[in-house]
Amino acid sequence: GESVGLHLPTLSVQEGDNSIINCAYSNSASDYFIWYKQESGKGPQFIIDIRSNMDKRQGQRVTVLLNKTVKHLSLQIAATQPGDSAVYFCAESNAGNMLTFGGGTRLMVKP
Amino acid sequence: DSGVTQTPKHLITATGQRVTLRCSPRSGDLSVYWYQQSLDQGLQFLIQYYNGEERAKGNILERFSAQQFPDLHSELNLSSLELGDSALYFCASSVGLGIFNEQFFGPGTRLTVL
Numbered sequence: 002g003e004s005v006g007l008h009l010p011t012l013s014v015q016e017g018d019n020s021i022i023n024c025a026y027s028n029s030a031s032d033y034f035i036w037y038k039q040e041s042g043k044g045p046q047f048i049i050d051i052r053s054n055m056d057k058r059q060g061q062r063v064t065v066l067l068n069k070t071v072k073h074l075s076l077q078i079a080a081t082q083p084g085d086s087a088v089y090f091c092a093e094s095n096a097g098n099m100l101t102f103g104g105g106t107r108l109m110v111k112p
Numbered sequence: 113d114s115g116v117t118q119t120p121k122h123l124i125t126a127t128g129q130r131v132t133l134r135c136s137p138r139s140g141d142l143s144v145y146w147y148q149q150s151l152d153q154g155l156q157f158l159i160q161y162y163n164g165e166e167r168a169k170g171n172i173l174e175r176f177s178a179q180q181f182p183d184l185h186s187e188l189n190l191s192s193l194e195l196g197d198s199a200l201y202f203c204a205s206s207v208g209l210g211i212f213n214e215q216f217f218g219p220g221t222r223l224t225v226l
Contacts, residue, residue: 043219045202050212098168099157099168100215103154
């Protein structure tokens with residue numbers, strides 16, 4: 002398939018466990034952050050976003066945490082399922098129309 | 113299926129050549145973004161159009177150009193191709209102009225330059 006093929010850091014978890022994917026961002030002026038999921042052969046898909054005036058936001062089985070002090074973003078996936086296997090990217094924006102993407106983390110879910 | 117279509121799915125060409133990638137946004141979306149995903153640079157924003165006008169520019173080379181037509185489809189033109197241009201090129205669309213509008217990505221075009 003059309004995989005990214007990068008030498009990405011990989012997180013391997015057991016099905017049913019919780020997953021935590023981390024992202025460090027560089028621009029302290031960034032005020033909007035998004036997590037994307039990219040499955041093999043597909044384009045990135047929006048998962049959840051958070052603005053800089055928040056430190057936590059929850060969706061369905063996912064939670065994003067933002068720590069502006071250390072410029073760190075994390076994505077928590079509860080009860081990880083085989084369908085969660087993909088590459089996950091964080092992206093940041095600084096009051097503009099542009100997104101800057103992180104390098105990505107490959108999540109592998111073991112049955 | 114995001115509703116964004118891209119053609120062709122695969123493209124193989126030689127150095128020095130010129131290619132055109134096509135994107136049809138979701139029905140009703142006015143904004144189109146182009147991204148490049150390569151092995152060494154990751155996913156990078158190239159350019160954005162909104163209702164036919166260029167609105168934001170990222171790391172797009174001068175050899176690359178894009179446009180958005182009155183029917184809102186967009187084309188990305190890559191010329192004087194080099195080996196390093198081999199990558200996945202994604203188009204995304206959103207309803208509005210700003211970054212807070214969710215972007216829906218197409219399946220991508222894989223460009224191989226030999």
